Amino acid sequence: KAGVTQTPRYLIKTRGQQVTLSCSPISGHRSVSWYQQTPGQGLQFLFEYFSETQRNKGNFPGRFSGRQFSNSRSEMNVSTLELGDSALYLCASSLLTGSDTEAFFGQGTRLTVV
């Protein structure tokens, strides 16, 4: 059974640009959550999508957005990139949404903003 696939693995962007990251969840999983991981702030929740609807949103500015498609694949977009957006972006796949559902992470996309 294939795991969570995130593409691309690495990205280098210039300040002010925008970027789109992709996540394909485990087959049959309908919930995708996104997290930002940095050495200073640790793992922070961005948002969760379930059945194409945003279910939860963390405390990030509106420059961070996402969407989910009918096949459960998800994308997140960051506009007007800032140096502080450099991080490892992780997506987590869950069968359902609910506070006690197992979540499985992908390898992440390493974004560097220069």
Added chain:
Amino acid sequence: GENVEQHPSTLSVQEGDSAVIKCTYSDSASNYFPWYKQELGKGPQLIIDIRSNVGEKKDQRIAVTLNKTAKHFSLHITETQPEDSAVYFCAASIGGAGNQFYFGTGTSLTVIP
């Protein structure tokens, strides 16, 4: 929101010894507590989890305990091996709030052969 604290931040043990990592949480509505292992260059890997209706769970060399009254939970690794070296994260999620995890700051475990 929920606040999860994790200790220690670094831990070194001799191969074969036990390792214990402790976490506390603030919101009594939290009801699910997973533990993740993250190796260099990889995403977090779910290694064990516990739900609030259970006090202890064990899977081979790994066990997790939960004390709801004191709002703390712990990861226990017995007979440690060099391949256990990694960063371990605890997390908590609040009942009814979807798949939103609040993570601890991580423990870097080194197992010395």
